[in-house]
Amino acid sequence: MIVRVRVEQTPLPGIGVRHDLVTSSGRTVGVVSHRNGRRDLVLYDVDDPDACLASIPLTDDEAEALADVLGASLMLGQLAGLRQQAAGLLTEQIGLGAGSPFVGRKLGDTRARTRTGSSIVAVMRDREVIASPGPSFVFEPNDVVVAVGTREGLDGVTAILAGDDDG
Amino acid sequence: MHDTTILLIEVGALLFALGMLGRLGRRIGLSPIPLYLLAGLAFGHGGLVPLSASEEFIEVGAAIGVILLLVMLGLEYSAGELVGNLRAAAPAGVIDALLNALPGAGFALLMGWDWRAALVLAGITWVSSSGVIAKVLGDLGRLGNRETPVILSVLVIEDLAMAFYLPLVTAVLAGVGLIGGAKALGVAVVTVVAVLVVAIRYGKQISTLISAQDAEALLLGVLGLTLFVAGVAEELKVSSAVGAFLVGIAISGPVAHHATQMLSPLRDLFAAVFFVFFGLSTDPAEIPPVLLPALGLAVLTMATKVVTGYLAARRVGIALPGRLRAGLALMPRGEFSIVIAGLAVASGVEPRLAPLATAYVLITVVTGPLLARLPDYQWFKNFVRRRMHPQQAPVLKATD
Numbered sequence: 001m002i003v004r005v006r007v008e009q010t011p012l013p014g015i016g017v018r019h020d021l022v023t024s025s026g027r028t029v030g031v032v033s034h035r036n037g038r039r040d041l042v043l044y045d046v047d048d049p050d051a052c053l054a055s056i057p058l059t060d061d062e063a064e065a066l067a068d069v070l071g072a073s074l075m076l077g078q079l080a081g082l083r084q085q086a087a088g089l090l091t092e093q094i095g096l097g098a099g100s101p102f103v104g105r106k107l108g109d110t111r112a113r114t115r116t117g118s119s120i121v122a123v124m125r126d127r128e129v130i131a132s133p134g135p136s137f138v139f140e141p142n143d144v145v146v147a148v149g150t151r152e153g154l155d156g157v158t159a160i161l162a163g164d165d166d167g
Numbered sequence: 168m169h170d171t172t173i174l175l176i177e178v179g180a181l182l183f184a185l186g187m188l189g190r191l192g193r194r195i196g197l198s199p200i201p202l203y204l205l206a207g208l209a210f211g212h213g214g215l216v217p218l219s220a221s222e223e224f225i226e227v228g229a230a231i232g233v234i235l236l237l238v239m240l241g242l243e244y245s246a247g248e249l250v251g252n253l254r255a256a257a258p259a260g261v262i263d264a265l266l267n268a269l270p271g272a273g274f275a276l277l278m279g280w281d282w283r284a285a286l287v288l289a290g291i292t293w294v295s296s297s298g299v300i301a302k303v304l305g306d307l308g309r310l311g312n313r314e315t316p317v318i319l320s321v322l323v324i325e326d327l328a329m330a331f332y333l334p335l336v337t338a339v340l341a342g343v344g345l346i347g348g349a350k351a352l353g354v355a356v357v358t359v360v361a362v363l364v365v366a367i368r369y370g371k372q373i374s375t376l377i378s379a380q381d382a383e384a385l386l387l388g389v390l391g392l393t394l395f396v397a398g399v400a401e402e403l404k405v406s407s408a409v410g411a412f413l414v415g416i417a418i419s420g421p422v423a424h425h426a427t428q429m430l431s432p433l434r435d436l437f438a439a440v441f442f443v444f445f446g447l448s449t450d451p452a453e454i455p456p457v458l459l460p461a462l463g464l465a466v467l468t469m470a471t472k473v474v475t476g477y478l479a480a481r482r483v484g485i486a487l488p489g490r491l492r493a494g495l496a497l498m499p500r501g502e503f504s505i506v507i508a509g510l511a512v513a514s515g516v517e518p519r520l521a522p523l524a525t526a527y528v529l530i531t532v533v534t535g536p537l538l539a540r541l542p543d544y545q546w547f548k549n550f551v552r553r554r555m556h557p558q559q560a561p562v563l564k565a566t567d
Contacts, residue, residue, distance in 0.1 A: 010316050013252055013323045014243040014301065018311060032311045035424065042311030047552075050313040050489030 020044075039063050068127060091146060092154045093124070094161055098141040101163040108135030116156030118149025173220040181210070181218070181225075185439050196306075198299050198536065200501050201529050203439050207446015208454075208525070218447070225444050231394070232441030233506050234411040235434040238393045240297065240326055241415015242423045242430075246366035249327055249416065252320050259317065259479035260324030266471040268293035274464050275517075283339055284517035290332055291508055291524050292468040296501025296532065297322040303496060303536045307543065314480045314489040318496050321479055329503060330359045330409050336507065337406040340514035355405055359413065366417040374422040382429060389418065389426045390433070408506060438502070445505050446525065448512055453522040461526035469531060469538075472497040488551050492542045499535030504528050 010018045012032070020030030020042075028044035030052070037060070042052040058066065096103065102110055113119050123130045123137065124144040130137070147157045188202040210218050218225070253260075271292030275285035300322060304310055331352060338351030366373070377388040393414045400410025418426060476494030485493065508524035511517065541547050 011248060011251070012310065012316055013248045013319050014297070015310060015319065018316075020311075030311050040311060044311075048486065048488045048548075050485050051492070052308065052311040055308040055311055 018042075041066075071129060089148060090151060090154055091121075091148050092158075094145045094147060094154075094158050096139055096141065096143040096145060096161055099163070100139070100141075100161055102139050102161060103141050105139060106135060107133055107137040107139065110157075110160050112147070112157050112160055115160065116149060116153040118147045118153035118157050120145050120147050120157070122146040170220050174224055177218050177221040178224060181206075181221070181443065182436075182439075185443065189439075196536075198302065198499075198501070198532055199439070200296075200299065200442055200505075201532050203442035204446045204505075204525060204529060207443040208449060208451045210443070210447055222447070225440055225447065228437055228440035229444035229509075230407070230441075232434075232437035232439070232444075233408050233509070234393060234397045235430060235437050236441070236502055236506070237408045237411040238389075238415040239427065239430060239434050241412040242418060242427050244323060244326070244416060245419050245423075246363050246370060246416050249323060250363060250367065252323050253327070256317075256320035256324055256479075259321050259475075259482060260328070262478050263321050263325065263475045264293060264328065266475050267468055270468050270471055271464070274460075274467075278460065278519075280517050280520070284511070284520055286339060287336060287507055287511040287516065287520060288523075290336060291500065291504040291527065292464065294325045294329065294500065294503040294507070295322060295472065295497050296499045296503065297326060299499045299501045299532060299536065300496055303499070303539050307540065309492070309496075312489065312492065314476075314485045314493040317480045317483055317485065318476065318493050321475065321497065325503075326412075330412055331355050333406040333409050333507075333510075334404070336510055338404055340510055340516055341404065342514075351404055354403070355409065358405060359409075362413045362417055366419065370417065370419040373417055374420050377418070377422050377426075382425070385422070385425055386429045389414075389422075389430065406510075441509075442502075442505065445509055445512070445521075449521045449525050453519070454526055457519055457523040458526055461523050462530060464523075465527055465530040465534075468500075469498045469535065487555050488542060488548065491551065492539075495541055496539045498531060498538060500528050500531045 005021050007019050007021045010020070012018055016032065016034040018030055018032045020028055022028050027046070028049060030042045030044070032040040032042055032055070034040070039058045041056040041058055043054045043056075045051045045053045107120060110120075121132065122145075123133050123139075124146065125140060125142075145157070145161065147154055149157065185199075185203060185206060188206055189199045192199045192202045268289040272285040272289035274292075275288040276282075280288075300318065304312075304315060304318065309315055334351045334355035335348050339345070339348040341347075343351070377385060377392070393411050396414045397407035397410040400413075401407035415423075473491070473494030476492075476497045477490040480490040480493040504524060505528055508521055508528075511524075512521045542551075
């Protein structure tokens with residue numbers, strides 16, 4: 001389901017580096033990262049794909065906000081897609097409270113999939129999405145776990161993470 | 168005591184005038200280099216206002232200006248970038264050298280100058296101004312363009328080639344002949360390769376010697392190291408400029424970033440003094456006789472730069488408009504051409520070289536950035552589009 005996009009990286013000696021990608025609609029977008037921290041969002045011309053049509057300088061905050069908006073809507077979109085694909089399968093975001101017994105412990109220790117049939121597909125931490133965490137992934141307080149499974153299965157995961165289920 | 172007072176008045180008035188000129192240049196979108204050169208011509212020998220007490224001071228300032236120009240250039244590139252770029256862009260660099268250095272050399276021989284002057288003029292016409300071009304690309308919003316890495320890699324190769332060219336010219340102008348020149352070139356090659364290897368392997372350790380935390384210590388440390396190495400290099404006849412360039416390359420990481428910020432204002436000050444000094448040492452009365460040859464040389468070598476950019480961009484699969492943008496952007500010559508000409512002036516190899524170089528740089532540095540804008544005009548785009556898609560022409564044919 002996740003389509004890998006080819007992001008091309010080009011060094012700009014003396015200036016910084018440029019990343020760009022061609023979208024499925026045929027447009028090219030890129031980011032010029034200056035060595036001094038400045039970032040330009042660049043959009044390429046349709047008629048002349050070598051030239052950029054617009055170059056928009058972004059401050060740190062603006063770049064972060066834009067990345068958040070794009071990242072969050074992407075996450076929601078993927079989850080909605082999952083839900084549609086398989087009827088009866090649900091996705092849920094489950095917060096890990098500071099009192100959870102799994103804070104500081106490995107994801108594998110929850111044995112969530114074995115015990116409930118639900119999978120932990122991602123963890124959101126500090127506004128970042130960590131996709132497909134492995135069994136050795138260590139939880140931190142305030143992590144939000146994204147799990148996929150049946151209603152009972154998800155309730156089971158919630159109970160395990162909260163420490164209500166001592167199995 | 169009296170001399171110091173006059174020096175303060177002269178230098179103060181000069182810098183104030185340069186500040187006003189720089190402001191004017193920014194207002195009309197012109198690089199300050201031509202304005203500083205013109206200011207230098209206006210003062211000094213044969214100029215309107217003679218500077219008597221401060222000439223020696225300005226001469227020392229000019230020498231520091233060259234060193235700072237080069238250490239900043241070295242700081243902009245990391246050793247890894249230079250070497251990595253070399254592999255990919257070497258053919259473009261060779262095309263650039265052949266197309267642009269040879270016309271300069273040929274022109275000098277045509278003027279009846281000796282081979283040493285030809286070697287100097289070859290360098291003057293070869294090297295584009297990385298400072299002016301980087302600024303033009305930024306101003307025109309072309310940093311993201313696909314032809315921009317091509318332009319930058321040509322500039323990087325030119326700058327790296329200077330590490331070999333400058334020692335050669337320095338030695339040849341010192342009158343050691345071809346064999347002495349070859350020896351200097353050999354020393355330069357060994358030194359540059361050694362510095363690059365050391366910088367790539369141990370760049371981090373060198374940079375930790377100079378702490379990036381303490382601004383004052385950083386400024387004095389980097390500046391001191393640069394001047395020291397430049398002096399030693401000059402003593403070894405490898406040219407102080409190259410010594411400074413290598414120091415800049417050897418420093419990397421956060422130290423390089425902070426040093427760039429600290430040294431920028433100093434560079435601006437002393438580079439301005441350097442351009443003025445070059446103008447000072449040229450008698451404005453000598454310019455009119457060489458103006459026509461300079462114009463011819465400028466037109467010829469600006470055309471060869473367009474061909475260079477066109478070919479370099481074509482190599483990496485850029486379309487016609489991008490090739491033209493690359494070519495037109497490469498035209499301005501600037502600080503390096505003046506540095507090279509400055510070496511020749513100091514040795515007194517050919518009296519007409521300095522006025523010719525002044526006129527040449529003035530022409531290319533003023534017209535180059537203006538011509539670089541051409542591809543952004545709609546009529547130019549339409550013209551290029553017609554050239555790219557000649558099959559659209561039959562519509563016209565049917566009507567007549």
